[in-house]
Amino acid sequence: MTTPTPNPTQPQTITEALVAHVTRERFETLPAPAVDAARTFILDSLGVALSGTRVPMVAELKAVAADWGSGEACRIWGTGERVPAASAAFVNGYQIHNQEWDCVHEPAVVHPMAVVLATLLAWAEARGGVGGRELILGCSVAVDVATTIGSAARNKLRFFRPAMCGALGATAGIAAMLGLDAATTRSALGIAYSQISGTMQAHVEGSPVLPMQIGFNTRAALVAIEMARRGITGPSDFLEGAFGYFALIDHEWDPAPFAALGQVRRVTELSHKPFPSGRATHGGVDGALSLRAAHGFAIAEIAAIRVLAPPLVIQLVDRAPSPQMAASYARLCLPYVAATALLRGTVGVEDFEPQALRDPARHSLAARISVRHDGNTSLNALAPQRVEVDLESGQSWSMDLPSVLGAPGRPLGRERHLAKFREAAASGLRPMPAARIEALIALVGRLESDADVRELVDHLILPPA
Numbered sequence: 001m002t003t004p005t006p007n008p009t010q011p012q013t014i015t016e017a018l019v020a021h022v023t024r025e026r027f028e029t030l031p032a033p034a035v036d037a038a039r040t041f042i043l044d045s046l047g048v049a050l051s052g053t054r055v056p057m058v059a060e061l062k063a064v065a066a067d068w069g070s071g072e073a074c075r076i077w078g079t080g081e082r083v084p085a086a087s088a089a090f091v092n093g094y095q096i097h098n099q100e101w102d103c104v105h106e107p108a109v110v111h112p113m114a115v116v117l118a119t120l121l122a123w124a125e126a127r128g129g130v131g132g133r134e135l136i137l138g139c140s141v142a143v144d145v146a147t148t149i150g151s152a153a154r155n156k157l158r159f160f161r162p163a164m165c166g167a168l169g170a171t172a173g174i175a176a177m178l179g180l181d182a183a184t185t186r187s188a189l190g191i192a193y194s195q196i197s198g199t200m201q202a203h204v205e206g207s208p209v210l211p212m213q214i215g216f217n218t219r220a221a222l223v224a225i226e227m228a229r230r231g232i233t234g235p236s237d238f239l240e241g242a243f244g245y246f247a248l249i250d251h252e253w254d255p256a257p258f259a260a261l262g263q264v265r266r267v268t269e270l271s272h273k274p275f276p277s278g279r280a281t282h283g284g285v286d287g288a289l290s291l292r293a294a295h296g297f298a299i300a301e302i303a304a305i306r307v308l309a310p311p312l313v314i315q316l317v318d319r320a321p322s323p324q325m326a327a328s329y330a331r332l333c334l335p336y337v338a339a340t341a342l343l344r345g346t347v348g349v350e351d352f353e354p355q356a357l358r359d360p361a362r363h364s365l366a367a368r369i370s371v372r373h374d375g376n377t378s379l380n381a382l383a384p385q386r387v388e389v390d391l392e393s394g395q396s397w398s399m400d401l402p403s404v405l406g407a408p409g410r411p412l413g414r415e416r417h418l419a420k421f422r423e424a425a426a427s428g429l430r431p432m433p434a435a436r437i438e439a440l441i442a443l444v445g446r447l448e449s450d451a452d453v454r455e456l457v458d459h460l461i462l463p464p465a
Helices: 014-024 032-052 057-066 085-097 112-127 132-152 161-178 182-193 201-205 209-229 256-260 279-295 311-317 334-344 360-366 414-425 434-445 454-458
Strands: 302-309 369-373 385-391 396-401
Touching: 014 132, 014 161, 014 182, 014 256, 032 085, 032 112, 032 132, 032 414, 032 434, 057 085, 085 112, 085 209, 112 132, 112 161, 112 209, 112 454, 132 161, 132 256, 161 182, 161 209, 182 209, 201 209, 279 302, 279 311, 279 334, 279 385, 279 396, 302 311, 302 334, 311 334, 311 369, 334 360, 334 369, 414 434, 434 454
Parallel strands: 302 369
Antiparallel strands: 302 385, 385 396
Protein backbone atom coordinates (compact mmCIF):
# COMPACT_ATOMS: atom_id res chain seq x y z
CA MET A 1 0.00 0.00 0.00
CA THR A 2 1.25 3.50 -0.78
CA THR A 3 0.09 6.83 0.49
CA PRO A 4 0.20 10.12 -1.41
CA THR A 5 3.01 12.55 -0.67
CA PRO A 6 1.56 15.16 1.71
CA ASN A 7 0.92 18.54 0.13
CA PRO A 8 2.05 21.19 2.65
CA THR A 9 -0.49 23.65 1.22
CA GLN A 10 -3.39 21.34 2.13
CA PRO A 11 -4.47 20.60 5.70
CA GLN A 12 -4.24 17.02 6.89
CA THR A 13 -7.40 15.00 7.09
CA ILE A 14 -8.19 13.77 10.59
CA THR A 15 -7.19 10.26 9.52
CA GLU A 16 -3.79 11.53 8.39
CA ALA A 17 -3.39 13.46 11.65
CA LEU A 18 -4.24 10.37 13.66
CA VAL A 19 -1.82 8.14 11.77
CA ALA A 20 0.92 10.77 11.96
CA HIS A 21 0.57 10.93 15.73
CA VAL A 22 0.78 7.14 16.06
CA THR A 23 3.91 6.91 13.93
CA ARG A 24 5.60 9.98 15.43
CA GLU A 25 5.15 9.27 19.16
CA ARG A 26 8.06 7.76 21.10
CA PHE A 27 8.56 6.98 24.77
CA GLU A 28 11.02 9.89 24.88
CA THR A 29 8.33 12.30 23.66
CA LEU A 30 5.89 11.38 26.43
CA PRO A 31 5.65 14.02 29.19
CA ALA A 32 6.31 12.75 32.71
CA PRO A 33 2.63 13.12 33.74
CA ALA A 34 1.61 10.82 30.86
CA VAL A 35 4.14 8.16 31.91
CA ASP A 36 2.93 8.38 35.50
CA ALA A 37 -0.73 8.17 34.45
CA ALA A 38 -0.02 5.17 32.23
CA ARG A 39 1.60 3.33 35.14
CA THR A 40 -1.32 4.29 37.39
CA PHE A 41 -4.00 2.94 35.07
CA ILE A 42 -2.02 -0.14 34.06
CA LEU A 43 -1.92 -1.06 37.76
CA ASP A 44 -5.59 -0.16 38.22
CA SER A 45 -6.59 -2.31 35.24
CA LEU A 46 -4.56 -5.29 36.44
CA GLY A 47 -6.23 -5.04 39.84
CA VAL A 48 -9.77 -5.05 38.50
CA ALA A 49 -8.85 -7.90 36.13
CA LEU A 50 -7.65 -10.02 39.06
CA SER A 51 -10.93 -9.26 40.83
CA GLY A 52 -12.79 -10.11 37.63
CA THR A 53 -11.56 -13.71 37.84
CA ARG A 54 -14.23 -14.23 40.52
CA VAL A 55 -17.12 -13.83 38.05
CA PRO A 56 -18.54 -17.30 37.25
CA MET A 57 -18.91 -16.54 33.54
CA VAL A 58 -15.11 -16.54 33.20
CA ALA A 59 -15.08 -20.35 33.34
CA GLU A 60 -17.64 -20.52 30.53
CA LEU A 61 -15.63 -18.17 28.33
CA LYS A 62 -12.46 -20.17 28.92
CA ALA A 63 -14.32 -23.24 27.69
CA VAL A 64 -15.51 -21.35 24.60
CA ALA A 65 -11.98 -20.11 23.89
CA ALA A 66 -10.60 -23.64 24.26
CA ASP A 67 -12.65 -24.68 21.22
CA TRP A 68 -10.84 -22.07 19.12
CA GLY A 69 -7.57 -23.98 19.29
CA SER A 70 -4.69 -24.73 21.62
CA GLY A 71 -1.39 -22.99 22.17
CA GLU A 72 0.95 -21.80 24.89
CA ALA A 73 1.96 -18.32 23.78
CA CYS A 74 0.08 -16.45 26.53
CA ARG A 75 -1.53 -16.87 29.93
CA ILE A 76 -4.91 -16.05 31.38
CA TRP A 77 -4.40 -13.68 34.29
CA GLY A 78 -5.07 -15.03 37.74
CA THR A 79 -5.17 -18.73 36.98
CA GLY A 80 -2.42 -19.01 34.38
CA GLU A 81 -3.85 -21.36 31.74
CA ARG A 82 -1.67 -21.25 28.63
CA VAL A 83 -3.60 -20.34 25.50
CA PRO A 84 -3.08 -18.59 22.14
CA ALA A 85 -2.69 -14.80 22.25
CA ALA A 86 -6.19 -14.13 20.89
CA SER A 87 -7.78 -16.33 23.55
CA ALA A 88 -5.79 -14.68 26.35
CA ALA A 89 -6.72 -11.20 25.14
CA PHE A 90 -10.38 -12.22 24.88
CA VAL A 91 -10.62 -13.61 28.42
CA ASN A 92 -8.37 -11.02 30.06
CA GLY A 93 -10.27 -8.16 28.43
CA TYR A 94 -13.51 -9.60 29.75
CA GLN A 95 -11.99 -9.89 33.23
CA ILE A 96 -11.02 -6.21 33.20
CA HIS A 97 -14.53 -5.00 32.37
CA ASN A 98 -16.87 -7.65 33.77
CA GLN A 99 -17.52 -5.82 37.06
CA GLU A 100 -17.65 -2.28 35.60
CA TRP A 101 -14.68 -1.33 37.80
CA ASP A 102 -12.20 -0.23 35.13
CA CYS A 103 -11.17 3.35 34.38
CA VAL A 104 -13.04 5.58 31.95
CA HIS A 105 -12.44 8.68 29.82
CA GLU A 106 -15.60 10.61 30.56
CA PRO A 107 -15.70 13.06 27.60
CA ALA A 108 -15.29 10.11 25.20
CA VAL A 109 -17.53 7.73 27.18
CA VAL A 110 -14.82 5.12 26.56
CA HIS A 111 -13.24 2.59 28.95
CA PRO A 112 -9.96 2.65 27.04
CA MET A 113 -7.75 0.33 29.06
CA ALA A 114 -9.95 -2.78 28.90
CA VAL A 115 -9.43 -3.65 25.24
CA VAL A 116 -6.06 -1.92 25.17
CA LEU A 117 -4.18 -3.52 28.08
CA ALA A 118 -5.53 -7.01 27.45
CA THR A 119 -4.52 -6.80 23.78
CA LEU A 120 -1.14 -5.15 24.24
CA LEU A 121 -0.01 -7.53 26.98
CA ALA A 122 -1.16 -10.60 25.03
CA TRP A 123 0.72 -9.39 21.96
CA ALA A 124 3.82 -8.57 24.04
CA GLU A 125 3.80 -11.88 25.90
CA ALA A 126 3.50 -13.86 22.67
CA ARG A 127 6.27 -11.84 21.01
CA GLY A 128 8.68 -11.74 23.97
CA GLY A 129 11.36 -9.17 24.63
CA VAL A 130 8.91 -6.25 24.79
CA GLY A 131 9.97 -3.83 27.53
CA GLY A 132 8.04 -1.65 29.92
CA ARG A 133 8.87 1.51 27.98
CA GLU A 134 7.20 0.03 24.92
CA LEU A 135 4.12 -0.96 26.93
CA ILE A 136 3.79 2.54 28.39
CA LEU A 137 4.17 4.04 24.92
CA GLY A 138 1.62 1.65 23.45
CA CYS A 139 -0.93 2.35 26.18
CA SER A 140 -0.55 6.12 25.86
CA VAL A 141 -0.93 6.08 22.07
CA ALA A 142 -3.84 3.65 22.28
CA VAL A 143 -5.68 5.83 24.78
CA ASP A 144 -5.05 8.90 22.60
CA VAL A 145 -6.60 7.20 19.58
CA ALA A 146 -9.55 5.56 21.37
CA THR A 147 -10.56 8.66 23.32
CA THR A 148 -9.97 11.19 20.55
CA ILE A 149 -12.36 9.27 18.29
CA GLY A 150 -14.83 8.89 21.15
CA SER A 151 -14.59 12.55 22.18
CA ALA A 152 -15.52 13.66 18.68
CA ALA A 153 -18.95 12.04 18.95
CA ARG A 154 -21.95 14.26 19.61
CA ASN A 155 -24.83 11.81 19.03
CA LYS A 156 -26.53 9.60 21.58
CA LEU A 157 -24.59 6.46 22.48
CA ARG A 158 -25.94 3.65 20.26
CA PHE A 159 -22.95 1.42 19.60
CA PHE A 160 -20.74 0.19 22.44
CA ARG A 161 -18.05 2.81 22.09
CA PRO A 162 -15.68 1.39 24.78
CA ALA A 163 -15.20 -1.79 22.75
CA MET A 164 -15.12 -0.30 19.26
CA CYS A 165 -12.86 2.67 20.01
CA GLY A 166 -10.81 0.37 22.21
CA ALA A 167 -10.07 -1.90 19.24
CA LEU A 168 -8.87 1.01 17.14
CA GLY A 169 -6.78 2.24 20.06
CA ALA A 170 -5.22 -1.17 20.69
CA THR A 171 -4.32 -1.50 17.01
CA ALA A 172 -2.65 1.91 17.09
CA GLY A 173 -0.85 1.06 20.32
CA ILE A 174 0.76 -2.07 18.89
CA ALA A 175 1.63 -0.20 15.71
CA ALA A 176 3.49 2.36 17.83
CA MET A 177 5.25 -0.36 19.82
CA LEU A 178 6.39 -1.97 16.56
CA GLY A 179 7.35 1.34 14.96
CA LEU A 180 5.24 0.61 11.87
CA ASP A 181 5.30 3.12 9.04
CA ALA A 182 2.31 5.30 8.17
CA ALA A 183 1.05 3.10 5.33
CA THR A 184 1.06 -0.09 7.40
CA THR A 185 -0.42 1.66 10.43
CA ARG A 186 -3.25 3.13 8.38
CA SER A 187 -3.93 -0.24 6.81
CA ALA A 188 -4.02 -1.93 10.23
CA LEU A 189 -6.51 0.62 11.52
CA GLY A 190 -8.67 0.11 8.43
CA ILE A 191 -8.63 -3.66 8.96
CA ALA A 192 -9.52 -3.20 12.64
CA TYR A 193 -12.39 -0.89 11.65
CA SER A 194 -13.67 -3.61 9.32
CA GLN A 195 -14.12 -5.93 12.31
CA ILE A 196 -15.19 -3.76 15.25
CA SER A 197 -18.51 -4.59 16.90
CA GLY A 198 -20.76 -3.91 19.84
CA THR A 199 -24.06 -2.17 20.54
CA MET A 200 -25.85 -0.73 23.55
CA GLN A 201 -28.60 -3.37 23.43
CA ALA A 202 -26.74 -5.56 25.92
CA HIS A 203 -26.43 -2.51 28.20
CA VAL A 204 -30.14 -1.75 28.01
CA GLU A 205 -31.01 -5.32 28.94
CA GLY A 206 -28.26 -5.74 31.54
CA SER A 207 -27.00 -8.72 29.54
CA PRO A 208 -23.73 -10.41 30.57
CA VAL A 209 -22.70 -10.11 26.90
CA LEU A 210 -21.95 -6.40 27.52
CA PRO A 211 -18.38 -6.93 28.85
CA MET A 212 -17.82 -9.76 26.38
CA GLN A 213 -17.91 -7.11 23.65
CA ILE A 214 -14.58 -5.92 25.09
CA GLY A 215 -13.16 -9.39 24.51
CA PHE A 216 -14.53 -9.63 20.97
CA ASN A 217 -12.68 -6.47 20.00
CA THR A 218 -9.30 -7.51 21.43
CA ARG A 219 -9.21 -10.22 18.77
CA ALA A 220 -10.01 -7.68 16.04
CA ALA A 221 -6.94 -5.62 16.95
CA LEU A 222 -4.59 -8.62 16.99
CA VAL A 223 -5.85 -9.83 13.62
CA ALA A 224 -5.54 -6.34 12.14
CA ILE A 225 -1.89 -5.96 13.12
CA GLU A 226 -0.86 -9.34 11.77
CA MET A 227 -2.71 -8.85 8.48
CA ALA A 228 -1.26 -5.38 7.90
CA ARG A 229 2.27 -6.59 8.65
CA ARG A 230 1.81 -9.20 5.95
CA GLY A 231 0.91 -6.57 3.39
CA ILE A 232 -2.88 -6.91 3.41
CA THR A 233 -4.40 -3.52 2.60
CA GLY A 234 -7.23 -2.20 4.73
CA PRO A 235 -9.72 0.58 3.95
CA SER A 236 -7.85 3.88 3.91
CA ASP A 237 -10.65 6.27 4.86
CA PHE A 238 -11.87 4.29 7.86
CA LEU A 239 -12.87 7.44 9.75
CA GLU A 240 -14.14 9.93 7.16
CA GLY A 241 -15.16 7.71 4.27
CA ALA A 242 -18.70 7.37 2.95
CA PHE A 243 -19.03 4.21 5.03
CA GLY A 244 -16.38 5.04 7.61
CA TYR A 245 -16.68 5.25 11.39
CA PHE A 246 -18.22 8.71 11.50
CA ALA A 247 -20.72 8.00 8.74
CA LEU A 248 -22.07 4.80 10.26
CA ILE A 249 -21.33 4.67 13.99
CA ASP A 250 -21.09 8.17 15.50
CA HIS A 251 -22.66 10.16 12.68
CA GLU A 252 -22.92 13.48 14.56
CA TRP A 253 -19.37 14.51 15.30
CA ASP A 254 -16.94 17.39 15.70
CA PRO A 255 -13.33 17.10 14.44
CA ALA A 256 -12.01 19.52 17.09
CA PRO A 257 -10.52 16.83 19.43
CA PHE A 258 -8.15 15.72 16.67
CA ALA A 259 -6.36 19.09 16.84
CA ALA A 260 -5.02 18.16 20.29
CA LEU A 261 -3.17 15.02 19.10
CA GLY A 262 0.42 15.24 20.30
CA GLN A 263 -0.38 18.21 22.52
CA VAL A 264 -2.61 16.56 25.13
CA ARG A 265 -1.97 12.98 26.24
CA ARG A 266 -5.41 11.65 26.98
CA VAL A 267 -4.16 9.06 29.47
CA THR A 268 -3.80 11.99 31.90
CA GLU A 269 -7.56 12.61 31.58
CA LEU A 270 -8.77 9.19 32.71
CA SER A 271 -11.11 8.78 35.68
CA HIS A 272 -10.79 6.13 38.35
CA LYS A 273 -13.87 4.14 39.26
CA PRO A 274 -13.91 3.95 43.07
CA PHE A 275 -16.81 1.48 43.02
CA PRO A 276 -17.48 -1.69 40.94
CA SER A 277 -20.50 -0.29 39.15
CA GLY A 278 -21.29 1.76 36.06
CA ARG A 279 -19.54 5.13 36.12
CA ALA A 280 -22.88 6.86 35.69
CA THR A 281 -23.94 5.56 39.15
CA HIS A 282 -20.98 7.22 40.86
CA GLY A 283 -22.42 10.72 41.02
CA GLY A 284 -25.35 9.52 43.08
CA VAL A 285 -23.05 7.55 45.37
CA ASP A 286 -20.54 10.39 45.73
CA GLY A 287 -23.21 12.96 46.52
CA ALA A 288 -25.25 10.77 48.87
CA LEU A 289 -22.22 9.66 50.89
CA SER A 290 -20.79 13.19 51.02
CA LEU A 291 -24.09 14.68 52.23
CA ARG A 292 -24.51 12.04 54.90
CA ALA A 293 -20.92 12.54 56.09
CA ALA A 294 -21.52 16.30 56.29
CA HIS A 295 -24.92 16.25 57.99
CA GLY A 296 -25.12 12.91 59.80
CA PHE A 297 -28.73 12.01 58.99
CA ALA A 298 -29.93 8.46 59.62
CA ILE A 299 -31.22 6.14 56.89
CA ALA A 300 -34.66 6.11 58.52
CA GLU A 301 -34.83 9.91 58.20
CA ILE A 302 -34.54 9.88 54.38
CA ALA A 303 -37.78 10.71 52.59
CA ALA A 304 -36.36 11.06 49.08
CA ILE A 305 -33.11 11.39 47.18
CA ARG A 306 -32.94 12.97 43.73
CA VAL A 307 -29.97 12.78 41.39
CA LEU A 308 -30.16 15.55 38.79
CA ALA A 309 -27.99 14.53 35.89
CA PRO A 310 -27.35 14.84 32.13
CA PRO A 311 -29.35 12.65 29.72
CA LEU A 312 -26.52 10.10 29.33
CA VAL A 313 -26.74 9.25 33.03
CA ILE A 314 -30.48 8.69 32.65
CA GLN A 315 -29.90 6.55 29.57
CA LEU A 316 -27.27 4.40 31.29
CA VAL A 317 -28.41 3.88 34.90
CA ASP A 318 -31.97 5.09 35.48
CA ARG A 319 -33.59 1.69 35.88
CA ALA A 320 -35.80 0.05 38.48
CA PRO A 321 -34.23 -2.55 40.78
CA SER A 322 -35.83 -5.87 41.58
CA PRO A 323 -34.83 -8.80 43.83
CA GLN A 324 -34.57 -10.99 40.71
CA MET A 325 -32.17 -8.72 38.81
CA ALA A 326 -28.87 -10.10 37.57
CA ALA A 327 -25.58 -8.65 38.82
CA SER A 328 -24.87 -7.25 35.35
CA TYR A 329 -28.15 -5.29 35.55
CA ALA A 330 -27.65 -4.19 39.17
CA ARG A 331 -24.23 -2.66 38.48
CA LEU A 332 -26.02 -0.29 36.11
CA CYS A 333 -28.93 0.53 38.46
CA LEU A 334 -28.31 3.84 40.24
CA PRO A 335 -31.04 3.47 42.89
CA TYR A 336 -29.68 0.08 44.00
CA VAL A 337 -26.02 1.18 43.97
CA ALA A 338 -26.69 4.43 45.85
CA ALA A 339 -28.88 2.65 48.42
CA THR A 340 -26.14 0.09 48.95
CA ALA A 341 -23.56 2.82 49.46
CA LEU A 342 -25.68 4.57 52.08
CA LEU A 343 -26.41 1.37 53.98
CA ARG A 344 -22.84 0.05 53.91
CA GLY A 345 -20.74 3.19 53.59
CA THR A 346 -19.25 1.92 50.32
CA VAL A 347 -19.93 -0.42 47.41
CA GLY A 348 -17.89 -3.60 46.90
CA VAL A 349 -17.86 -6.62 44.65
CA GLU A 350 -19.80 -8.64 47.23
CA ASP A 351 -22.74 -6.24 46.88
CA PHE A 352 -23.66 -7.90 43.59
CA GLU A 353 -23.94 -11.40 44.99
CA PRO A 354 -27.47 -12.95 44.98
CA GLN A 355 -28.06 -12.50 48.72
CA ALA A 356 -27.21 -8.79 48.57
CA LEU A 357 -29.36 -8.27 45.48
CA ARG A 358 -32.39 -9.62 47.38
CA ASP A 359 -31.81 -7.51 50.52
CA PRO A 360 -35.18 -5.89 51.46
CA ALA A 361 -33.48 -2.94 53.18
CA ARG A 362 -31.67 -1.99 49.97
CA HIS A 363 -34.83 -2.20 47.92
CA SER A 364 -36.78 -0.14 50.47
CA LEU A 365 -34.21 2.65 50.30
CA ALA A 366 -33.76 2.36 46.51
CA ALA A 367 -37.49 3.04 46.10
CA ARG A 368 -36.85 6.51 47.53
CA ILE A 369 -34.05 7.34 45.06
CA SER A 370 -34.81 8.82 41.64
CA VAL A 371 -32.84 10.17 38.67
CA ARG A 372 -34.02 13.33 36.92
CA HIS A 373 -32.96 15.33 33.87
CA ASP A 374 -30.97 18.43 34.82
CA GLY A 375 -31.54 20.29 31.54
CA ASN A 376 -28.08 19.60 30.14
CA THR A 377 -28.31 19.32 26.35
CA SER A 378 -25.13 17.27 25.85
CA LEU A 379 -25.82 13.63 24.95
CA ASN A 380 -22.37 12.47 26.07
CA ALA A 381 -21.77 14.29 29.38
CA LEU A 382 -21.55 12.43 32.71
CA ALA A 383 -21.19 15.64 34.75
CA PRO A 384 -22.03 18.00 36.31
CA GLN A 385 -24.57 16.41 38.63
CA ARG A 386 -26.54 17.51 41.68
CA VAL A 387 -27.74 15.34 44.54
CA GLU A 388 -30.64 16.43 46.76
CA VAL A 389 -31.77 14.72 49.97
CA ASP A 390 -35.16 15.38 51.60
CA LEU A 391 -35.67 14.25 55.20
CA GLU A 392 -38.94 13.22 56.81
CA SER A 393 -38.59 16.26 59.06
CA GLY A 394 -38.92 18.56 56.05
CA GLN A 395 -35.23 19.51 56.08
CA SER A 396 -33.31 19.23 52.80
CA TRP A 397 -29.66 19.06 51.85
CA SER A 398 -28.05 19.31 48.43
CA MET A 399 -24.64 19.08 46.79
CA ASP A 400 -23.41 20.14 43.35
CA LEU A 401 -20.84 17.90 41.70
CA PRO A 402 -18.96 19.66 38.89
CA SER A 403 -16.83 16.49 38.83
CA VAL A 404 -17.52 13.07 40.32
CA LEU A 405 -15.08 11.35 42.67
CA GLY A 406 -12.30 9.74 40.64
CA ALA A 407 -12.34 12.28 37.79
CA PRO A 408 -9.35 14.57 37.14
CA GLY A 409 -11.33 17.44 38.64
CA ARG A 410 -12.00 15.42 41.82
CA PRO A 411 -9.10 12.93 41.87
CA LEU A 412 -9.04 9.76 43.88
CA GLY A 413 -5.43 10.39 44.99
CA ARG A 414 -2.60 7.87 45.15
CA GLU A 415 -3.46 6.40 48.56
CA ARG A 416 -7.06 5.66 47.60
CA HIS A 417 -5.90 4.38 44.19
CA LEU A 418 -3.58 1.91 45.93
CA ALA A 419 -6.27 0.98 48.45
CA LYS A 420 -8.60 0.16 45.57
CA PHE A 421 -5.90 -1.92 43.89
CA ARG A 422 -5.20 -3.88 47.08
CA GLU A 423 -8.92 -4.52 47.60
CA ALA A 424 -9.40 -5.62 44.00
CA ALA A 425 -6.34 -7.87 43.81
CA ALA A 426 -7.37 -9.63 47.02
CA SER A 427 -10.94 -10.28 45.86
CA GLY A 428 -10.34 -12.60 42.93
CA LEU A 429 -10.98 -16.31 42.52
CA ARG A 430 -7.44 -16.82 43.79
CA PRO A 431 -6.87 -13.89 46.17
CA MET A 432 -3.44 -12.29 45.81
CA PRO A 433 -1.48 -12.38 49.09
CA ALA A 434 -0.44 -9.05 50.59
CA ALA A 435 3.27 -9.55 49.85
CA ARG A 436 2.53 -10.29 46.18
CA ILE A 437 0.30 -7.22 46.01
CA GLU A 438 3.09 -4.97 47.23
CA ALA A 439 5.57 -6.60 44.85
CA LEU A 440 3.25 -5.93 41.92
CA ILE A 441 2.79 -2.30 42.98
CA ALA A 442 6.58 -1.93 43.07
CA LEU A 443 7.02 -3.65 39.69
CA VAL A 444 4.56 -1.34 37.94
CA GLY A 445 6.17 1.62 39.70
CA ARG A 446 9.45 0.88 37.89
CA LEU A 447 7.85 -0.45 34.72
CA GLU A 448 9.93 1.63 32.31
CA SER A 449 13.06 -0.19 33.51
CA ASP A 450 11.54 -3.65 32.92
CA ALA A 451 13.24 -5.38 29.98
CA ASP A 452 10.43 -7.85 29.32
CA VAL A 453 6.81 -7.36 30.38
CA ARG A 454 6.37 -11.12 30.63
CA GLU A 455 7.66 -10.52 34.17
CA LEU A 456 4.53 -8.47 34.76
CA VAL A 457 2.34 -11.37 33.63
CA ASP A 458 4.35 -13.73 35.88
CA HIS A 459 3.17 -11.70 38.88
CA LEU A 460 -0.47 -12.11 37.85
CA ILE A 461 -0.48 -15.91 38.06
CA LEU A 462 -1.55 -17.27 41.42
CA PRO A 463 -1.66 -20.81 42.85
CA PRO A 464 -5.04 -22.31 43.80
CA ALA A 465 -6.27 -21.26 47.23
